[in-house]
Amino acid sequence: MHKLMLVDNDPERSDSLESALHEAGYKNTIRITPDANLLAAVRSHQPDIILIDMQSPDRDTLESLRTVSKEMPKPIVFFAEQSDLDTTRAAISAGVSAYIVDDLPGKRLKSVLEVAIARFQEHQKLREELEDYKGRLQDRKDVDKAKGILMQHRNLSEEEAYQLLRKMAMDRNMKIGEAARNFVAAMALLGG
Structure with missing residues (x-):
């Protein structure tokens, strides 16, 4: 209830x-x-x-x-x-x-509340989906940036750079986007 x-x-x-x-x-x-x-x-x-x-x-x-x-x-x-x-x-x-x-609304009160709850839940679902898409888009940008740095500094192909990032993420038990952000931040600290 x-x-x-x-x-x-x-x-x-x-x-x-x-x-x-x-x-x-x-x-x-x-x-x-x-x-x-x-x-x-x-x-x-x-x-x-x-x-x-x-x-x-x-x-x-x-x-x-x-x-x-x-x-x-x-x-x-x-x-x-x-x-x-x-x-x-x-x-x-x-x-x-x-x-x-x-x-x-008197007799319609229950239906008004039910509609409000349903609209709220749908809005929350859309908001969560939007946040998920934004996060995935940011991960993709960060992975692309990290791959670019690896390709430039280690003379790797795009696929080799991606596999290296993926291995780094798996070894550290992280998502690839998080590993890419950490890598980019570390390179920025090193001036690379």
Whole structure:
């Protein structure tokens, strides 16, 4: 069962939303106010989902969301009573997974949360894939640079330089990209 963190400064509205959450099957809810340190609360309570219910996101709230999204990414659902295009864009940019304007969705609450979680998970998967591709691209650049140095200084063919790097990586129990970076750094220290 998901643990939810409800951020709201209106006790009546919070009670109403928490009741709707209980009816939707979400029984584990932590409530905090918008003036609380959101990142500290997320670290402390480790919620699976963050729900924010307020009139409209202010700059401090958006900055807190941006920090949470960067440090401890979570699906974030924002219920706003009013909004405009710039505010909606700012909320999405700050890491909000679902931005609902107007009344609480009532019977649709569970599906709104499920969609927000699914969108968040897909976004995280894409982010991880992008980081993996960036890492592999950097490894490839570093290997090419190390091969070039070996080819120039040891008068090796490209294949011989690659095999030497590969052996160096295997002997040191490293990935070839890491071995290439170490080699390039060592050559730079030696002035080569």
